[in-house]
Amino acid sequence: MGVVVFNISATSAHVSWPVSPNCLDTFYSVMYDPNWNSLLMGYKRKSFMIEERIPVSQTSTYLHHLIPQTAYFLCVTCQAANPVQDQCQVFSTPSDSNDPHDRAGWELAMGVWLTCCVLLLVIAGVLLWGCVHTMCCVPTRGGTTTTRTSIARQDMMASSGIYANSSEDSGKNGGIVQPPPLLSLLTPLTT
Structure with missing residues (x-):
């Protein structure tokens, strides 16, 4: 049996199938489902969500209330039979292009x-x-450059009272003040 799905819109579709002379029952069963578990379960009748009964005098039907942008698995069989592969078809509904919510959601x-x-x-x-x-170097008042960490060290030493800058020290070290030895920091200051 060659099932054909045509005139597919966002919410409807037409289905047709050839007459089956072996079908002696009173109706055809058109089963479809948007859930792909139907296909994975091996074409079992109970795995389809929707089943419509069409009299054997008809060989087509109109499906309505479909969901836009959804793939459907559809089978057409005689009344009591489980579907086989050639009685089934897969089709997809397009998006509803007139739906302003789709465009608004995309823009958002x-x-x-x-x-x-x-x-x-x-x-x-x-x-x-x-x-x-x-990381950049900052020029000091004397025309030499020091890094920010040197400036921070000088500020810390000046505020603690152990800052001693002589012109002799400046000449030796190129303008960079060396911190006092650790031992002098540990001895108490006497006045």
Whole structure:
């Protein structure tokens, strides 16, 4: 039996099949299901969700209330028979192009995606700027350059009262102040 599905829309389809002279029952059984378990279970009658009974005088029917963008598994058999492979057909319903919700949902998803991309670019830019700004050398008052960690060390030593900058030390070390030895930090300061 050659089952043909035609005039498929988002919610309906026409099905036709040739006359079966071996079908002595009173109706054809048109079974279809959007669930592919029907196919996987080996064409069992009980695995189909929907079954319509069509009189044997007819060889076509109109399926309605289908779901848009859905693949269906359909079989046409005589009244009490389980379907076989040549009595079955697979077809898909297209999307309902007039549905404004499909377009709106797509536009919303695209907007969220673009917003996330822009936010990630801004965050990456801020992080890159911070890394570059931290690593760059900063000129000091004397015309020499020091790194930010040296400046931070000088500020810390100046606030603790152990900062001693003589012109002699500056000449030896190229303007970079060396921290005092650890031993001098451990001895108490006396006045």
